[in-house]
Amino acid sequence: AQTVTQSQPEMSVQEAETVTLSCTYDTSENNYYLFWYKQPPSRQMILVIRQEAYKQQNATENRFSVNFQKAAKSFSLKISDSQLGDTAMYFCAFMKLGDNYKLTFGKGTLLTVNP
Amino acid sequence: DAGITQSPRHKVTETGTPVTLRCHQTENHRYMYWYRQDPGHGLRLIHYSYGVKDTDKGEVSDGYSVSRSKTEDFLLTLESATSSQTSVYFCAISGARAGEVYEQYFGPGTRLTVT
Numbered sequence: 170a171q172t173v174t175q176s177q178p179e180m181s182v183q184e185a186e187t188v189t190l191s192c193t194y195d196t197s198e199n200n201y202y203l204f205w206y207k208q209p210p211s212r213q214m215i216l217v218i219r220q221e222a223y224k225q226q227n228a229t230e231n232r233f234s235v236n237f238q239k240a241a242k243s244f245s246l247k248i249s250d251s252q253l254g255d256t257a258m259y260f261c262a263f264m265k266l267g268d269n270y271k272l273t274f275g276k277g278t279l280l281t282v283n284p
Numbered sequence: 285d286a287g288i289t290q291s292p293r294h295k296v297t298e299t300g301t302p303v304t305l306r307c308h309q310t311e312n313h314r315y316m317y318w319y320r321q322d323p324g325h326g327l328r329l330i331h332y333s334y335g336v337k338d339t340d341k342g343e344v345s346d347g348y349s350v351s352r353s354k355t356e357d358f359l360l361t362l363e364s365a366t367s368s369q370t371s372v373y374f375c376a377i378s379g380a381r382a383g384e385v386y387e388q389y390f391g392p393g394t395r396l397t398v399t
Contacts, residue, residue: 173326204387214327214374214390260326269334270315270378271342272388274326 171196171263175275182251183283189236190246190278192261202264203237203244204272209257217259220244251282287311288391290375296397303362305394307375309355315378316358317388318342318350320371327374333358365398372396 172195182188194203205217220228220237227235232252236245248255261275287310297303307316315334319327319342329342331350339350347369349361362369372395376388 212393216387271329276326
């Protein structure tokens with residue numbers, strides 16, 4: 170079974186600064202996807218970014234980028250130019266291919282962006 | 285936004301009573317999932333469906349059953365609610381097909397309190 174670990178329960182950052190959220194995972198699989206989801210106070214789960222394990226290039230989406238280190242089984246999320254609207258719970262998630270596209274989530278990191 | 289609704293959005297019930305939560309989608313997606321979210325645990329998979337009448341257990345399935353009689357509806361039933369089932373329940377859908385990967389889209393969640 171896969172496990173996903175987010176070692177930072179809470180983090181804070183000043184508006185306009187950069188912050189990095191950590192995620193490590195444990196798997197014996199070679200083909201998988203990794204995701205970061207955001208959950209603002211509204212409770213809605215929103216996909217932030219995804220990474221295919223076979224791709225060496227790190228995924229980027231506007232101010233969000235990942236540092237994917239496959240050998241180290243690490244998948245961190247970097248948020249640049251933090252905005253107040255980035256305040257949310259962030260979940261890292263793992264998807265094993267060929268397993269009905271199920272997700273295994275980490276426990277989450279609560280990010281607070283301070284003005 | 286993906287067309288996913290959950291009903292009810294909030295419910296308070298007493299220990300020992302049966303409860304059914306409904307997830308309805310308008311996307312005609314094949315895969316549907318039920319998760320529960322608890323502080324310190326992230327999201328954990330309860331049950332999932334990979335087609336009409338095709339369902340399987342997830343990580344925390346004890347005390348829950350599901351049914352899917354048509355593509356658009358996925359029901360989660362607590363046969364006899366217990367206080368440990370107080371949680372926020374999320375439904376998710378995925379349009380994944382063989383050879384492709386689609387992220388999961390989440391409904392707005394149902395907050396269930398068992399007293």
